[in-house]
Each structure stands twice: as structure tokens, then as C-alpha cells.
Amino acid sequence: MSEHDVLNPKEMPLNPEKATLEGKNKFIGFWFFLGGETVLFASLFGTYLALNGSTNGGSSSQELFGLELVFIMTMLLLTSSLTSVYAMYHMKNNDFKKMQIWLGITVALGLGFLGFEIYEFYHYIHHYEFTLRSSAFGSAFYTLVGFHGGHVVFGLSWIIALMIRNAKRGLNLYNAPKFYIASLYWHFIDVVWVFIFTVVYLMGVL
Amino acid sequence: MAEKSSLHPAQLDYERQKRKDEMKQQVVTFALMIIFTIISFSMVIAEIDKLFVIPVIIVLAAVQVGFQLYYFMHMSHKGHELPAFMFYGGVFAAFLTILALIALVWW
């Protein structure tokens, strides 16, 4: 297949993300990468679970966590996962405009999540003086949740960059795999969050 | 390099319809995920016994993640055998890591 066919395909195949060898490589490689990310987050979860009682006389999880905010954040992120499924649905139907719209909604929800998370951290720091340096529990909490937040920031920047870069030219066999793996990344962020709200927040207030 | 997929129009319509149906399924999955989340939160708010709540919310989380993987991330589709294998390899290492850090750090 020539460069021209990749950028201007005569017709879009059913699975444009896997139509080229580069696409197939990206698809497989990114799944493998997520396998590694699982171990990364497991190490952080394990550390958190080992240290969540080590408050060193400072604020404990029961004193800190409130569930209202976490519930809203969870709903935002879960919904953004569904909207990115919609985006990929339209990508496969070669409907670029609808894909961009759903990706836009995904980004908006993600930004909402991020805003709440920043507010939450701000709140802990200013009202409870609970920081990375307060206790081993504080270190573990900010590192685990912060790593997830960092993934959200990276995922959002990635999706936004892809949307802007391709806004004018639409879908082709070169960018379809990029959109696809970015959406996989976004789902994975949601997967991690499901465990964070369960293990950190829900188990934290018990 | 790439197999040309000049599909028969009928075949194309069939595939499109299949995807549409799948999309409906995904909305149902999403609804279930929301319900699971609400159950988890309300059980914690209702202050039911810890020993009961913790296993239940962890199972609910695991099922929810299964939904994400198989329906939202399409691991149920064919061509995902190797991704699934390597992903579960990661889950295996992850499991051992968490187990050790819970059980073998304080004594």
C-alpha cells in the first residue's frame, strides 16, 4: 500500500485501526503496554494498602474522605468511557464529524473529573493540612491517586492533540489506529479508577 | 500488506447492523456499571458490616472492570487472544504484587 492510499484511502475498511501493518502493530503493542501498566498500578495499590493505616497521628482516611465528590467524579469518568465507545463506533462507520463530537464530550467529562480532583487535593491540603509529607499514608494516597490523575492529564492532552491535528483532514488509515489506542488508554484510566474509588475511598471511609 | 476489504454491500450492511446491536448492548452494560457503582456506594453509606461489604464491593468492581475490558475495550472480539493473554499476564503479576504487599510487609 502506498503512502497515498494510507492517507487517502479509496474506501474505509470495516476496522480501519487494523487495516495497515503499522495499525496492527500499534494495536497489539498498546495492549501489551496496558499489561505492564497493570503491574505499575498494582505496585502503587499494594503500597497504598500497606500504608493506609500509617497516619502517623495525622488525618486518617475516615476523617478526610467524603463520598459525594467521589460519586460525582465516578459518574463523570464512567460516562466518559461510554462516550469514547460512541466515538469509536462512529470511527468504524467512517463518520468523522460524529466521532469528533463524542470525543469532545469525552474530553469535557474528563476535564470535569480533573477539576474535581484538583479541588479535592486543594481541600485536603488547605483544610486538613494533609500533604505528601504528612505521613506515610499521605505519601501513598497522593502518589496513587496522583499517578492516576497524571494519566488523566496525559490522556486528555493526547486526545485533544489528535482531534486538533486531524480536524481538517478527517479519518484515514494513518490516524485511525492513533484514535483507537488513545481510546483504549482512556478506558484503562477508567478501569484504574474503578479500583481507586472502591479500594481507596469506599474502603477508606468504612 | 493490508487485505483489501471490498465487501459486498449486503455483508457491509450486516456488519453495520451487528455493530448497532452491539452498541445497544454497550448501553445496557453501561447501565449495569452505574447500578453496580450505586450499590457499592449505598452499601458503604448504609454502614453495613465491614466484613460483608468489603468483599462485595471488590467483586462488584472486578465485574465492572470485566465489562469495561470485554465490552468497551472489545476484548470479546476475535483477534484479541494475544492481547488478552498478555493483559492477564499483567494481572497475574499484579495479583502477586498486591498480595505480597498486603501480607508480607508488616508482622
Place this chain on the structure above:
Amino acid sequence: MSTMVATNKRSFGSVLWDYLTTVDHKKIAILYLVAGGFFFIVGGLEAMAIRWQLVTPMNDFVSAGLYNELITMHGTKMIFLAAMPLIFAFMNAVVPLQIGARDVAFPFLNSLGFWLFLFGGIMLNVGWITGGAADAGWTAYAPLSTTSPGEGVDYYVLGLQISGAGTLIGGINFLVTIVNMRAPGMTYMRMPLFTWTAFVASALILFAFPALTVGLFLMMFDRLFGSGFFDPNMGGNSVIWQHLFWIFGHPEVYILALPAFGIFSEIIATFSRKRLFGYSAMVFATVLIGFLGFMVWAHHMFTVGMGPAANSIFAVATMAIAIPTGIKIFNWLFTLWGGNIQINTAMLWSLGFIPTFTLGGMTGVMVAAASADYQFHDSYFVVAHFHYVIVGGVVFALFAATHYWWPKMFGKILNETLGKITFWFFFIGFHMTFFIQHFLGLMGMPRRYWVYKEGQGLDLGNAISTAGAFLMAIGTIVLLYNVIITSVKGEKVGGDPWGARTLEWAIPSPPPFYNFKQLPLVRGLDPLWIEKTEGRDGMTPAEPIGDIHMPNNSFLPFIMSLGFFIAGFGFIYQKYDLAWLSLVFIGMGIALGSMLMRSVKDDLGYHIHKEDLVKEAKE
């Protein structure tokens, strides 16, 4: 921009630029070989300083502090900056050729992996010039590491973080290459054993390195940002570091050892003129070792106090690994059995490996017995054990691979006489150095001590050990001389100088940059051998001559790695003055900016046209 191989002499500048921007796996292999070889020699010099300090009782060749830096940097360097990249050198040089591919799956990432490794490696060593390298041992146990003054351990943490990212990228690249880029007919069960071991080792990298990544982040936060993961005063727990380090650290042993097994399997089969005995059992054993390798890490922590239940579980799991390893040893022996054996340098290393590694495996079972380990732990017995495994297994393999694949990489055979001299000096020197250390350990000599007292029966053993180290050094110097003399005087050889069996020998030495003009049709295990036995010269092509797609070179991997390197200094020195944070922003700006550029700029590669290929064939 389809430039063909330039046959005329090029200027130094253009060669340098070519290597700085290359995405060709064969050139990246050479980069890994040079960089890894350099660090190997520096790590060897550090080892010589250690041995010289211990040559007599109460020696004062180096101070206690410098001694700590020497042992730390020797261990860290040899594992991360010498053994790993040298293994990667041969994986890069050989794996794509063995599976009949024109390149790796992610050529850009392949280059990024190398430059991250190199900049990380440089960062690790910066401590030597800024007043103190890392001095908390290669395992960097907390709280020794978290309280070590100066910046040495900071350089350890950030250097390993950067080079570890490169390794992870490299691992994913090889996994996908082997999954997706195999030539027609190259099924999994027809892959050469070196490719198989590279595959399993890459999977281990994927699952093991993230634990190290997290461990290093936690240590970085503890040292630089005041967190308390490992600090009991804040409720932290230093055992967490030990777990994370060894969850990575034990699989790391197999990340190094499995490809080494693969190398020997290739060499022994080739020079016995026999198919590898028990190929499928070998594949099975490789996978099983990889799997079991994840369940044994706590055997490094028997004396921490995890309790008898945990110790027993990890002891039994560890001993279980002896079974697949034993399968391998027997399969090599049976491959030799009745073979038409040709003994050359590569084969000498392989034959030397079998008994040496078996000894290392046997002491491995000994230290795996938890109760006995209380006696062995932190003594020279352990030092002897892991040098038998890592030098006797991995370094021997690297020497063997150097001799075996040198003609493929550079088109010339290394001088055999010099090669044999290297082998005998190194082999005898190795056993002199380390065999006696078993007994020093049993006599109670602890590892990592910078002096020992007179009259405790340790003098003679240490003197012998140091003398052996000099023999190893001589062997290495002879090898260096061999490399130079071969490059200058060596004669060009053809594609298949050894009469070998696998695909890499079916193409010219060194291979053209597109590897295979036509992808080969693979009809079984040892595909080239099959064609030879049926009287054909080379492989039967699986496709007609056509355009070949090639990736573009790129300078971005270098820039990206440089960005992280700069940011690393900012992270370290902001602990003294927050103004240094500006370096973090500059460095991360460079790195993230080049990532964005990579994402935004289309890079579709180019094609070598069919006509050019045909024309080239006629010339």
C-alpha cells in the same frame, strides 16, 4: 528519498549523524554493543579496584566510602548498563533476521529505547564527577539509600528510571516484532530458540520493570520531596522497597539468563551439525522458567523475618525452577551427543558454560533452602553464587555471541587464536576468582566489607581471588585487541561462514539495510538447513521482487531522551534550591514537545523501488 547503500567513503560527520538518527535495528545493535561494551569495561575496572583493595588484609588502597561507591556502581553498571544492553545488542542484531523480517515493529521506539538507556546510563555515572556516586549497594535498600548524603543515590534513582523506561520500550518492541513480523511459514514452533528466549525475556521485562519504576518513584519522592514511604518515623516501611525491588529483580535474572540460553542453543546446534535436541521441551522450559520466575522473588528476603510459612513457599517455588533449567542442561548435552562437533571459540564458551552454570545452579538450590540461607546470606557464598550464574551464564553467552554473530554484524570473523586465548584466560581466571569465594563465604567473610583482619584464614583465598581477576582482565584486553586487529586486517566472509541453520545466515554479511530483498518462505525449524539438505543455495522466496517499505530516520529520540536527562538534574538539585526546578520545566518541555511533534507530524516512511533493487542486483 530512497537512497541506496553508499559504497564510497563518507565523512565522519555524516556517519555520526547517521547513527544519531538511525532507526535501523542493525545499527541500533551496534550502538548497544559499543555502549554496553564501554560500560562493561568501566564496570570491570571498578571490579579490579575492589579486588585490589581485598588482595591483602587491612589494605588501604581505597577508603571505606569509595569502596561502597565502587561495589554499588560495579553491580548496578554490570546489570543495567552492560549485561542488559549487550543482550539487547544481539536481540536487535539477530531476532528480526531470524524471523525473516525487514525491520522491527516500532523502529522509532527502538531508537528511543537506546537513547533513553544511554542517557540514563550516563546519568548514573555523573555522581563520580559531582563528588560521590551511589553508595547504598546495587539493591539500594532503604533506609541506607534514603539517608545516604549527597546526590549519589539520586543519580542512581533517576538514571535507572530513565534507562528503565528505555528497556521497557525495547521489550514491547520485541514482543510485537515477534508476534507480527514473522516471515511466511515462520510459525511460533519454528522460531529459533534465541528468538523464543528473546520473546519470553521481553514479556518478563514488560511485567517486571513497572515494579522497579514504582519503587524508584517512591524512593525519589522520599529522597527529594519529603514523602515517607520507607521512613518508619512517618509510619513508612522499608520492606516495601525490598519487595518492589525484588519483584523486579528476580525476573531480571531471567531477562538476562534466558537470552543467554538461547545463544548457547543456537551455537551448540550449529557446531554439532545437529538439530537442537528436544526443541519443544526447550521452548516449554523457557516459558516455564519465565512463569515461575515471578513467584520466587522473596528468596532474596529470607532473613528479613517474613516467617516460616512465607519462607517455605518461596523456597519450594525457587527449587522448582531447577527442573526446567535441568531440562535445558540435558538437552544441550544430548544435542552434543553423537554430533559432528567443531570446537571453535564460540563453542568453547558454550562448553565452558555448561559445567560453570550447573555449579551456579547447584549453589542456587543451596541458597534457596531458607533455613540454610541464614548461614549464607550476605556472605561471599552468595557473591560466588550469583557470579557463577551471571558471569558463567550471561557473560560467557555474550562472549560466545560476539564470536558467533560478529561475522553477521561486521562481515569479518574474529581471530580464532586470539579468541581461544581470551577464553582460556577468562575461563581459568573466572574460576580462580569465584570458586574460592564459596569457601571464603562459608568461613564467614561477609560481602560488602572493605577490609578483613589478618589471621582469620582469609588471606590466601582473597589473594587467589584477586589473581584470578587479573587473568580475566587479560582475557578481556586480548578480546579488545582482537576486535581492533580484525577490523583492520580481517578478511571479508560470505553470508554463511559457519554452515549454520537459521535465517540470518541466508543473507549477506553484513546484511543490506532492508535485510531480505524477498521475504523467505519458511518450511520448518532450521529453515536454511532444510534448504541446504535439499541441495538449494539459499531460501526460496515467498514473494516476487517488489517495492520495499522502509521507515524514516529521526533525530527526535535523541532529543526526547536529552530532555529527560536535563529534567533529571532539575529534580535532583531542586532539593538545594528551587531555582533548579527551571531545569525540570526546560527538560520536560523538550521531551514532551518532541513527543507532541512525533504525534503531529506524519511519518509514513518511504519505499525502495523495485527497479532500484533489480539494478543493484546486477551491479
